Amino acid sequence: MADNQSDKPVQIQEDQQKKLQKQLSRIRHTVMVMSGKGGVGKSTVTANLAVSLAREGYRVGVLDGDIHGPDIPKVLGVENMRLMGDEEGNILPVEAIGGIKVVSVGYLLDSPDTPVIWRGPMKHTVMRQFLKDVNWGDLDFLVVDLPPGTGDEPLSIAQLTKGVEGVETPCAVIVTTPQDVALLDSRKSVEFARALELKPLGIIENMSGFACPHCGESIDLFKTGGGRKASEDLGVPFLGAVPIDPAIVRDTDEGRPFVTSSGDTEAGKAFGKIVSKILEQIVSR
Ligand SMILES: Nc1ncnc2c1ncn2[C@@H]1O[C@H](COP(=O)(O)OP(=O)(O)OP(=O)(O)O)[C@@H](O)[C@H]1O
Numbered sequence: 001m002a003d004n005q006s007d008k009p010v011q012i013q014e015d016q017q018k019k020l021q022k023q024l025s026r027i028r029h030t031v032m033v034m035s036g037k038g039g040v041g042k043s044t045v046t047a048n049l050a051v052s053l054a055r056e057g058y059r060v061g062v063l064d065g066d067i068h069g070p071d072i073p074k075v076l077g078v079e080n081m082r083l084m085g086d087e088e089g090n091i092l093p094v095e096a097i098g099g100i101k102v103v104s105v106g107y108l109l110d111s112p113d114t115p116v117i118w119r120g121p122m123k124h125t126v127m128r129q130f131l132k133d134v135n136w137g138d139l140d141f142l143v144v145d146l147p148p149g150t151g152d153e154p155l156s157i158a159q160l161t162k163g164v165e166g167v168e169t170p171c172a173v174i175v176t177t178p179q180d181v182a183l184l185d186s187r188k189s190v191e192f193a194r195a196l197e198l199k200p201l202g203i204i205e206n207m208s209g210f211a212c213p214h215c216g217e218s219i220d221l222f223k224t225g226g227g228r229k230a231s232e233d234l235g236v237p238f239l240g241a242v243p244i245d246p247a248i249v250r251d252t253d254e255g256r257p258f259v260t261s262s263g264d265t266e267a268g269k270a271f272g273k274i275v276s277k278i279l280e281q282i283v284s285r
């Protein structure tokens, strides 16, 4: 009797692990969007990549892995929502444009101003729950928005999603801006991806040049070309450069991924090419 009792927690753990593996086996590709520095455009890339993939007919989910700065609900225009449960006790994601399934810590907070004060183990538990207890259904892509750096959140997602039978190796897209300090840190993200056996899909150079709205001349506010150079040095693909475009700020602030409203701009076209390069690598595997 005593033995049976002590076996119970082990059994529960095994059941939970099986559930996690089962859920993950229904997600064909996990794409983690990372950067070394903050504010370089990860959430913008995540949202626009997700929308672009959904427009190609893929089934897409977005996991907002930025626990302290959950921006995805705003960027995808699905703020002020609550997560509901299904009849089996799983969490139902919020549905955004193109049927994209979205889960974020932002949906668990009383107000957008509430800070999340959690240590590493708590963050890991939440990441695990977002993978195990969310009714994602069958997904072609789960795009994961992450905070800057190589801390708890990317580590948890990388560890939890790797080695699942029948699904592709989780991938990483690294976003950088062209100046040296950002590039230096983005190299760490590439090495992190390698160390955790993620497939580095490549580097995006965001905020790369700015076309003056008055004369049309290109101004290199943060320099240009560093992302390509870093990708050559590190032996990972260069996915492309997206210029600074005030329309991106406006669209993002209004919860409208810019590929839907500014797809024909230079930035929109550049982003389209980036998505094609990502798909080429994934589909041709
Ligand atoms: N190419 C661009 N041109 C103009 N503005 C941009 C561009 N890319 C992103 N932005 C703007 O820069 C700001 C930061 O972008 P975003 O929130 O995506 O960065 P982030 O890397 O996710 O930041 P954090 O590290 O805080 O999570 C946003 O206001 C966004 O609209």
Ligand SMILES: [Mg+2]
Pocket (backbone or CB within 6 Å): 042, 043, 044, 066, 069, 071, 145, 146, 147
């Ligand atoms: Mg962000």
